[in-house]
Amino acid sequence: GAGVSQSPSNKVTEKGKDVELRCDPISGHTALYWYRQSLGQGLEFLIYFQGNSAPDKSGLPSDRFSAERTGGSVSTLTIQRTQQEDSAVYLCASSLDLRLNTQYFGPGTRLTVL
Amino acid sequence: RKEVEQDPGPFNVPEGATVAFNCTYSNSASQSFFWYRQDCRKEPKLLMSVYSSGNEDGRFTAQLNRASQYISLLIRDSKLSDSATYLCVVRGTTNKLVFGAGTILRVKS
Numbered sequence: 001g002a003g004v005s006q007s008p009s010n011k012v013t014e015k016g017k018d019v020e021l022r023c024d025p026i027s028g029h030t031a032l033y034w035y036r037q038s039l040g041q042g043l044e045f046l047i048y049f050q051g052n053s054a055p056d057k058s059g060l061p062s063d064r065f066s067a068e069r070t071g072g073s074v075s076t077l078t079i080q081r082t083q084q085e086d087s088a089v090y091l092c093a094s095s096l097d098l099r100l101n102t103q104y105f106g107p108g109t110r111l112t113v114l
Numbered sequence: 115r116k117e118v119e120q121d122p123g124p125f126n127v128p129e130g131a132t133v134a135f136n137c138t139y140s141n142s143a144s145q146s147f148f149w150y151r152q153d154c155r156k157e158p159k160l161l162m163s164v165y166s167s168g169n170e171d172g173r174f175t176a177q178l179n180r181a182s183q184y185i186s187l188l189i190r191d192s193k194l195s196d197s198a199t200y201l202c203v204v205r206g207t208t209n210k211l212v213f214g215a216g217t218i219l220r221v222k223s
Contacts, residue, residue, distance in 0.1 A: 033210070042118075042201065042215035043158065056208060091157055098209045105157035 002026075004106035006092050012112045013082055021077045021109045025094030032075050033095075033103060034067060036088040043091065049075060050098050082113045115140055117212045120202050124218035131192045135217045137185040137202030146205040147178055149187050151198045152216065158201055161187075192221045 005024040013019050025032045034046040045059040049069045060066070064082075069075040079086055089110050093103040120137045127133050139147075147164035162169065164176040164185055175188040185202055202214040 031209070035213075043211075043213040045210045045212065048210055050209075056210065059210070102160055102163075103211065105159065107157050 004092055004094050004104055006090075006106040006109050008109055009107065010110045010112075012114065014114050015084060016081055018078065018080045019082055019111065021079075021090050021092075021111070023075045023077070023092030023094075023106060025073065025075070025092070026104055027073075029094035029096055029104075030072060031095045031098045032069060033093045034075070034077050035091045035093065037091060037108075038088045046077070046090075048098075079111075082111075084113045087111055087113045116214075117141060117206075118202055118204050118214035120200075120214035120217050122215060122217060124220050126220045126222060127192055129192055129194060129221055129223050131221075132188065132190045133192055133219065134189075135187045135200055135202075135219075137187075137214055139183050139185070139202075139204045139212075141204070141206045141212075142183060144183075144204045144206045147185050148203040148205075148211070149174075149176055149185075150201040150203055150213070152201055153198045158213075161200070189219075192219075194221050194223060197221045 007022045033048045035043040037043050047067050051072050052069050064080045067077045089108040091108045093105045095103045118139050149161040150158040151161045152158040162171050164178045166178050168177045173190045177186045199216040201216045204212050
């Protein structure tokens with residue numbers, strides 16, 4: 001596809017369940033980023049990948065959050081034992097590489113934890 | 115103190131008005147600066163990068179003052195379609211972008 005895609009677009013889950021969010025970056029983009037945006041708030045950085053490597057995991061809010069990227073392409077963000085405060089829009093972005101700062105965002109996954 | 119601070123607004127302006135947004139950042143080692151635009155329930159999109167010499171793109175002018183750690187965005191001749199949230203974005207010495215909470219602009223006819 002031409003842009004960054006994310007799935008699912010909406011996810012409603014019960015507290016305590018695990019969820020997996022998927023991001024397909026723009027083809028050829030080596031850098032991939034995850035952010036989350038809570039209602040009325042700015043974007044909060046979670047993690048970035050250069051290739052399959054994640055040098056900076058400091059933004060992950062707790063050890064219930066993990067992310068991986070395989071084949072230098074698709075990335076999944078996993079949230080275990082979801083809590084209500086995890087409800088937010090999770091946005092993925094990609095850029096050609098880390099030096100080139102233009103990040104292109106996907107449409108996001110809206111996560112609601114009941 | 116937040117790393118990137120913006121006036122949340124909203125700024126309510128009539129069509130054709132000139133409006134200016136300001137942003138301050140706390141990390142003096144910040145290297146790159148941007149304005150992104152975010153429409154309601156949509157993803158952010160890059161509006162323009164900001165350079166020390168100042169730069170212009172049509173009706174939009176961005177300025178950077180490194181000494182004051184201050185970034186501005188000026189929109190001339192506002193259009194209804196300019197209504198959105200404008201995000202001030204800074205990249206520091208790491209590779210992550212730090213976003214301000216955004217300034218809401220509403221242009222009314």
